[in-house]
Amino acid sequence: MSAPQMDSPVNRESSSPDYAETISRLFRKHSFTALQKVLSRLFPSDLARILDGYTFDEAAKIFFLIPSHRLAASTLKYVSSDLRNHLMQEYAPEKLLPILEELPPDDRADIIGHLDSALAKRFMGGLDEESMREVEDLLQYDADTAGGLMTPEFFALSVDTTVGAAIDAVRSLPYFEMVFYLYVLDDKRRLVGVSSLRQLILNDPSKTLAEIMNSRTIKVLTNTPSSEVAEMVRRYRLLGVPVVDDMDVLVGVITVDDVISTMEQDITEDVLKSAGAPPPEVVHHSLAKNFSIRLPWLLLALLGALLTGAVIHYFTPLLEGKLILAAFLPLVMNMTGNMATSTAAASAKALANKAAPTGAFKRLFLMETSIGLVLGSLSALLGGLATWQLLKSSTLGQIVAISILINSLLGILLTLFFAKTSERLRSRPEFFSGRISRPLLDLLGVAIYFSIAKVMLGG
Incomplete structure (x- = not known):
């Protein structure tokens, strides 16, 4: 998608909180004539940012008050993809076609290309012959290729x-x-x-x-x-x-703006999704929609916690004999979580970089496992020595040290496995993010820690 402003900056003013508050006040009072004057003074990117703070229906009402089709077209490029899709799907093509005609061909094709086939045909049918031909020519190229990025307008x-x-x-x-x-x-x-x-x-x-x-x-x-x-x-x-x-x-x-805009969007989305962050567009969703999005992950975390509790319950006889083991469980689990978090950040960055050369993930794997082995060993040594000195027990020190080392490596390997699986299946990265790996790591970490303790203590 192209990023340049379509209107000259000389007749625009930068947005500020005052403008956002003014728009909100005029909109609530239905002072639409005054509101249009304010909208006409803003940069498209600033106006889009303000619109993204409203619900879909409110944003749509303000959007269609924009007095200039060219300004509306520029704004349409900058709003969130969710809001843009809402506008395209919920309103008649006749209402949006004059705005689409003001877009450069590549932006027009990009927007129409994200619609379902039936709706895309309705919009295509309303375009003039030249615009329709330009869109058809551009849509034949994959979005991740030069043909998908280019504009057919050149000098x-x-x-x-x-x-x-x-x-x-x-x-x-x-x-x-x-x-x-x-x-x-x-x-x-x-x-x-x-x-x-x-x-x-x-x-x-x-x-x-x-x-x-x-x-x-x-x-x-x-x-x-x-x-x-x-x-x-x-x-x-x-x-x-x-x-x-x-x-x-x-x-x-x-x-150059086409390239920067596309790569920024891809990298930002991949990193956020890999980290399991919710999309910024959730502000537009209803309470019920947000509830339905978050509930499955909450239930998954709850299930992981229950299973972890079941594992701890299984080792109750061991804990009754050596209650001190429970005191060092947070130490072992935190070290595992920290290792996994660092690896997840490195994996997200590597996978988000689509320009990375062949074999980049292999180098990432070798690098992360090597780091994990060195840092895990150092953490295990320090944690074991500290436990030994505190409790005057070499056996407990060995249990903590071995658990830290094994769980640290396990955290790295499991995170890398989920990252690679996500890449190969081309699934949503957040599906294999910490929302799944962290509960699983907690479960396996507890089981490994107590299993080592049981073996070494003979319980």
Whole structure:
């Protein structure tokens, strides 16, 4: 999804708490004329942030009060995906089509592409012929490829065009999403070179583009993964990347904001989900919806706690003879949890980085297990020595040390297993996050600790 503001910043004002409060007050009083004046003064991104603080229905009412279709289109790009989907699904296409027509083609295709097929057809049928063709062309590409990121609107001229004619063409350009470079094409529309706008201004107007262009162009194919595009933008400090087909024909351009917006969104969502964090859009859901989302995880945690309690109950005879074992249970479990949490953070970052080279997870596995072995051994040594000194019992010290080492390694291995399973199944990362692994670690950790104690104490 593209990220640039579609309205000039000169006639916008940055949002502040005062604007949010003003919008809320005017909305409650139904002072819609005054509200429209306030809305027209805000940046689209600021307005979207304010809308995301309302329920779906309230946000929709304010959204349709935005006085400019272009401002509404820009705002639609910045609101949360849940709110955007609500608008697209709950309101007639006729109400949203004038707004969609103001979007760049890639953003329009991205929004329609997330709808179910029946609804997408209704929106497609309402677009004008050119817009419909642009959307159809873009939807044929996978969202995670250069074709899925590109916009078909770009500035290109033939190789024999003079610099003077090119400058005149720039001045007469219609609205484009962004113009960073002039792409130079041959008579078959194949990309043969590129020129910056600065080069145009500094060169003799009588020269041709062939004389001033840089023929060493950095370009990508339509099926190039978006992660590779992001790496190229980072490595070469590009503001735009041309996209060509198999015949080297220029079909689109990816701007740097497209790459940044997409990668930020992907990484943020993956990290949050891997950490088991609730989505930020929960504020829009009803009480019943939020209840239904959180209840299963609460029941799972409750089940884990009950099973852990059952394990402790099973070892009651051992505890009756050595009640001091219970005092060191939090120490063993906290060390296990800390190891697992660190590994979960490293795994989330590694899996979120879609540009990571092949074998990255293998290196992560070796690194985390090595760290776990070293730190687990050190923790086991310190924990065992401290227990020995406190209780003057070498056996209890050994029980604590061995338990810390085994459970630390178990926490790392189990976390890595869930992370890799999530990646391979392409399931929601939070399904294999700490919400499942932590109750399981508690259960296994308690069982291992008391089992070691039973063996070593002969109980």
